[in-house]
Amino acid sequence: MYMQFWGVRGSLPTPLTPQQIRSKISAVVQRIGPDDxxxxxxxxxxxxTLPETINGTVGGNTACVELVNKKGTVFILDxxxxxxxxxxxxxxxxxxxxxxxxxxxxxxxxxxxxxxxPIFNPKTEIHIYSPVENVKQLLSDQMEAPxxxxxxxxxxxxxxxxxxxxxxPFEIDGTIIECKRMHHPGGSYSYLFKEDDHKIVYxxxxxxxxxxxxxxxxxYQFFGNADVLILDAQYTVEEVIAKENWGHSSFSHATDxxxxxxxxxxxxxxHDPVYDDKKxxxxxxxxxxxxxxxxxxxxxxxxxxEGMEITL
Ligand SMILES: [Zn+2]
Ligand SMILES: [Zn+2]
Numbered sequence: 001m002y003m004q005f006w007g008v009r010g011s012l013p014t015p016l017t018p019q020q021i022r023s024k025i026s027a028v029v030q031r032i033g034p035d036d037x038x039x040x041x042x043x044x045x046x047x048x049t050l051p052e053t054i055n056g057t058v059g060g061n062t063a064c065v066e067l068v069n070k071k072g073t074v075f076i077l078d079x080x081x082x083x084x085x086x087x088x089x090x091x092x093x094x095x096x097x098x099x100x101x102x103x104x105x106x107x108x109x110x111x112x113x114x115x116x117x118p119i120f121n122p123k124t125e126i127h128i129y130s131p132v133e134n135v136k137q138l139l140s141d142q143m144e145a146p147x148x149x150x151x152x153x154x155x156x157x158x159x160x161x162x163x164x165x166x167x168x169p170f171e172i173d174g175t176i177i178e179c180k181r182m183h184h185p186g187g188s189y190s191y192l193f194k195e196d197d198h199k200i201v202y203x204x205x206x207x208x209x210x211x212x213x214x215x216x217x218x219x220y221q222f223f224g225n226a227d228v229l230i231l232d233a234q235y236t237v238e239e240v241i242a243k244e245n246w247g248h249s250s251f252s253h254a255t256d257x258x259x260x261x262x263x264x265x266x267x268x269x270x271h272d273p274v275y276d277d278k279k280x281x282x283x284x285x286x287x288x289x290x291x292x293x294x295x296x297x298x299x300x301x302x303x304x305x306e307g308m309e310i311t312l
Contacts, residue, residue, distance in 0.1 A: 001175075001195050001312045002068040003228065007061035007082020008304040010205075010248065010270035011108050014060040020276055023283040027054045052257055052305075053277045059306025061085070062108035063270065065230060069195050076100045077191060077202045082306065083112030087119075095123030099172055101179075102130040103204050104188040105138045113139060114148045118156075125158040127172075131179060131189055134139045136161050167218065180222050182206040184247035192222055198312040200228045201263075204270050207232075207240075208249045213260045225262040227312055230304060231258065233268035236283065251287045258299045259291065267304040 018163075028050065036046035047055060062080030069075070075288065076086065076098055091094065098285060103109055110115065118124040139154040152159070164170060166189065169178040176194040182188055190203035201223055212219050223229065227286050234248035249257075251268055258266040268287065271280050284303045 001193070001198050001200060002066075002202065003310045003312070004066045005059075005064075005082075005267075005304050005306055005308045006066060006086045007064035007078075007080040007109070007112070008059055008269055008306055009062045009080075010232070011062070012273045013081045013108075013111075014061055014271075014273040016057055016060065024054050037164060043053075043163070051281075053281050056305070058271055058280050058303055059279050061306060062111065063103070064112055065202060067193060067200065069173060071173045073175065074098050075172075075175070075177075075193070078103055078109040078204065079111070079113040079116065080108050081112045081115075084115040087115070087117040087118060090118060092117030092121050092124075095121050095125070097125040097127070099127045101177070101191050102128070102132075102135065103190070103202070104131065104186060106185065106205065107136075109205070110139060110142060111297070114143050114150070119159075120150070120155055122156050123158075124156045126156065127160050127162060127165050129177075129179075131160045131164050131166055131181070132191070133163055135163070135168045166308075167222075178222065180218070183209050183212075185245070190222070190249070192226075199226045200230075201226045202230045202308055204230065204232050205247055206249055207245070208253045208257055209249045215260070220261065223257075223263065226261065226263045228265050228267065228310065229258055229263040230267045230269045233283070233287075234268045234270045236273045239272075248263065251283050252290055255287050255291050255299070255301060258301070259296075263299050265300045265302065265310075267302050269304040271303075 036042055061082035063078040064080045064082030065077040067075040143152045166179050166181050169176050178192045179189040182190050184205045188205040193200045231254045232249045233251040233254040235250045237250050237252050240250035280303055287301050
């Protein structure tokens, strides 16, 4: 199973600001020494050894994750603004089939759909999955005038809507998929993907509840022993207390949950738009430190970043 992050922000697209770019340049200038610019190799070495917060960014697009199974079937988890770049990868000209699964219908999870080039190719086939019965209406509404100039009815006619049931697994080209309702304003659905011995769980827009950690409840069957868990970690501990019922989790709850579910690799996801790269990496450092103290289970923790690829 191949996986790539195309959008990792929560709530709102968050481009780098001019000040943030200037501060990255300034940090580079402060680090550079005469030996770093001797020749092409030393320049490259210098660039490669810069911290991630300086020579990259976690990215500003909202939620969109691509999974490709061993048969080459493409699954797309949410249609945030990251979907636009994913559409460019495949191109509008080459018709193929996409399976798009929606966690829920807040703006940051649907706003990329009108900018997904393949949707305008009449030969593209798109299968849309959600437990929400009026999914077609919800997605059509954002493309009606005056919100968007091209309605969904003018896109490819090969869009098929599948209303799925939570905790009832189904199969697409050898991949077993299951969804589960989680705590979020209006509800959200997490998705589990299984292929051979590999298990990936996508759980965005989830406010973890005390019961979620209990072994023996359906969570363990769903999340337990996942190779990869992509989990909402929008807040710090202080924020999650101040923002009870806003529908998101803290990074420390995310690390506790991942270890209690015996997860191998945790990706902190749905980064808050107020946080810059430095703050998000400070959160990662803290989560990593926290994970390594008094833990029987060692879960590897990473920050989900745009463009990051994983192959299981
Ligand atoms: Zn969201
Ligand atoms: Zn939401």
